[in-house]
Amino acid sequence: xxxxxxxxxxETGCKVPTIRYYEQVGLMPxxxxxxxxxxxYNEAHRKRLAFICHSRELGFSPDAIRDLLSLSxxxxxxxxxxxxxxxxxxxxxxxxxxxxxxxxxxxxxMVHQCQGGTIASCQIIERLSDHQLCLNPDHGDGPxxx
Amino acid sequence: xxxxxxxxxxETGCKVPTIRYYEQVGLMPxxxxxxxxxxxYNEAHRKRLAFICHSRELGFSPDAIRDLLSLSxxxxxxxxxxxxxxxxxxxxxxxxxxxxxxxxxxxxxMVHQCQGGTIASCQIIERLSDHQLCLNPDHGDGPxxx
DNA sequence: CTAATATCTATAGTGACTATAGGTTCAAGC
DNA sequence: GCTTGAACCTATAGTCACTATAGATATTAG
Numbered sequence: 001x002x003x004x005x006x007x008x009x010x011e012t013g014c015k016v017p018t019i020r021y022y023e024q025v026g027l028m029p030x031x032x033x034x035x036x037x038x039x040x041y042n043e044a045h046r047k048r049l050a051f052i053c054h055s056r057e058l059g060f061s062p063d064a065i066r067d068l069l070s071l072s073x074x075x076x077x078x079x080x081x082x083x084x085x086x087x088x089x090x091x092x093x094x095x096x097x098x099x100x101x102x103x104x105x106x107x108x109x110m111v112h113q114c115q116g117g118t119i120a121s122c123q124i125i126e127r128l129s130d131h132q133l134c135l136n137p138d139h140g141d142g143p144x145x146x
Numbered sequence: 147x148x149x150x151x152x153x154x155x156x157e158t159g160c161k162v163p164t165i166r167y168y169e170q171v172g173l174m175p176x177x178x179x180x181x182x183x184x185x186x187y188n189e190a191h192r193k194r195l196a197f198i199c200h201s202r203e204l205g206f207s208p209d210a211i212r213d214l215l216s217l218s219x220x221x222x223x224x225x226x227x228x229x230x231x232x233x234x235x236x237x238x239x240x241x242x243x244x245x246x247x248x249x250x251x252x253x254x255x256m257v258h259q260c261q262g263g264t265i266a267s268c269q270i271i272e273r274l275s276d277h278q279l280c281l282n283p284d285h286g287d288g289p290x291x292x
Numbered sequence: 293c294t295a296a297t298a299t300c301t302a303t304a305g306t307g308a309c310t311a312t313a314g315g316t317t318c319a320a321g322c
Numbered sequence: 323g324c325t326t327g328a329a330c331c332t333a334t335a336g337t338c339a340c341t342a343t344a345g346a347t348a349t350t351a352g
Contacts, residue, residue: 036317038330058245059205090253097246099204100239107236163341182348184299
């Protein structure tokens with residue numbers, strides 16, 4: 001029913017000191033303790049931590065993750081703010097998806113070519129360096145800059 | 147034709163000290179200098195830097211980026227190694243895509259729900275915390291663990 | 293030629309972990 | 323109930339990838 005910090009670490013793949021760090025910076029709540037002062041976690045903690053770890057691996061900053069978590073921390077409430085957060089994060093996610101799709105296509109192309117034994121010409125940088133797919137919205141003049 | 151480091155920074159959105167840092171750690175080559183010792187970059191530099199910045203924003207580590215860059219640094223060569231790198235990176239990219247798609251679906255669901263004025267119940271963590279979509283391949287027992 | 297702006301190197305600081313040291317608690321086996 | 327080794331605790335220091343600052347030099351618009 002309950003997890004020690006080490007069990008939680010094994011469940012999530014998140015290292016023990018990192019779990020304590022997330023508690024320190026407020027991404028994870030302070031869990032209850034045994035009378036000997038050791039942390040005890042439950043299923044909700046496990047899911048929250050897994051979500052944090054996955055989001056970090058996807059490149060979201062702790063602040064962005066805080067925003068995403070705040071969406072689930074406020075059920076049954078008025079949600080103008082939540083809507084704004086969701087929309088903004090959705091835009092970010094969509095830009096990342098576009099970039100990753102392009103990268104995937106290029107890698108597939110290379111794997112395909114490599115079956116012949118040599119790389120005729122690798123266009124990976126050329127195809128992925130343009131601002132059309134830039135993640136930074138301040139920076140995109142749309143598809144036809146330069 | 148040529149860019150100063152500041153112009154390159156404006157073109158790519160990458161900060162000036164970061165460009166120098168990438169040179170220091172070997173992600174960017176040492177460019178030619180003016181007789182007054184200032185760096186001058188060209189189009190190839192610009193594209194390479196844009197690629198690095200985009201990849202970083204997508205959450206790739208500098209080492210993974212080094213691998214990706216090495217694919218384009220060795221045209222017309224035998225490519226067993228390049229193929230292995232491309233395949234491995236392709237797997238990573240595909241896992242990230244799956245996670246991002248799930249996150250996108252959840253955010254869209256929330257934006258949709260929010261039009262009604264309240265969040266009935268946010269399932270964002272529940273839906274994105276399972277290991278089915280875990281980025282770490284060492285950690286996935288497939289769809290039915292726990 | 294001058295003055296404002298940009299660049300140079302070197303160094304220090306920040307954010308997000310990650311590792312270490314020295315001590316305490318837990319739990320399995322006797 | 324007692325022992326004992328693994329796991330846990332806090333505090334602190336170190337690493338990685340930037341990011342900012344200081345003081346000196348270079349470039350360039352006027």
